[in-house]
Amino acid sequence: MGAPPISQLVTVDGSDASLEGLLETPSAGELSGIAVVCHPHPLHGGTMTNKVAHTVARAFVAEQACVLRFNFRGVGNSAGEFDHGNGELRDALAALAYVSARHPGQPVWLAGFSFGGAVAIRAALQCDVAGLVSVAPAVSGYADSLTAEPTCPWLIVQGDQDELVDIDETIKFVNHLQARPSLAVIQGGEHFFHGRLVELRNLVQDFYRENSTSA
DSSP: OOOOOOOEEEEEEEESEEEEEEEEEOOOOOOOOOEEOOOOOOOTOOOTTOOHHHHHHHHHHTTTTTEEEEEOOTTTTTOSSSTTTTHHHHHHHHHHHHHHHSSSOOOOEEEEEEEHHHHHHHHHHSSSSSEEEEOOOTTTTTSSSSSSOOOOOOEEEEEOOOOOSSSHHHHHHHHHHHSSEEEEETOOTTOTTTOOOOHHHHHHHHHHHHTTTTT
């Protein structure tokens, strides 16, 4: 393992909410890109410090990407209140704009876990992203009525024992997509990937490495 990243608490000015964020930058070397990671459902304890979101973020950092995690509106020190995925979509777009302004010209990746995975899918339709990672995306109710599809390299990771996001729903979602994202199923993995976080991290790192425009 390399040196830990440089971590900085930041404030992201959204269109209608000021958001608390954590920016992590590799301690040495040139950047390979930038990424934004969205956390799980705000009303069920989801925050930017969630261990799955943290694992995904560190996977990007390990591949020399600068990563921004942030709290959706109404979470932690972020202003506002839960908005059923709509305001949270604006939050994700604000986070993308923030990190892109700090590192202009870098390829941008989006990622998210559960509720955040669905928000990231929707955000990827509204901006030019180099890649997308959806971990156990809660598409039902939040991203199951897409009128378009992300066209960037796209990885979906799902545990086959997920007690909150049914793997059959995820497979059905993937099968209805023309984009045909890469689907990685972690055998025995449940929603929070207890005991399987290293496997999750390796999947994200490998996918980023294989599809990075800076590779």
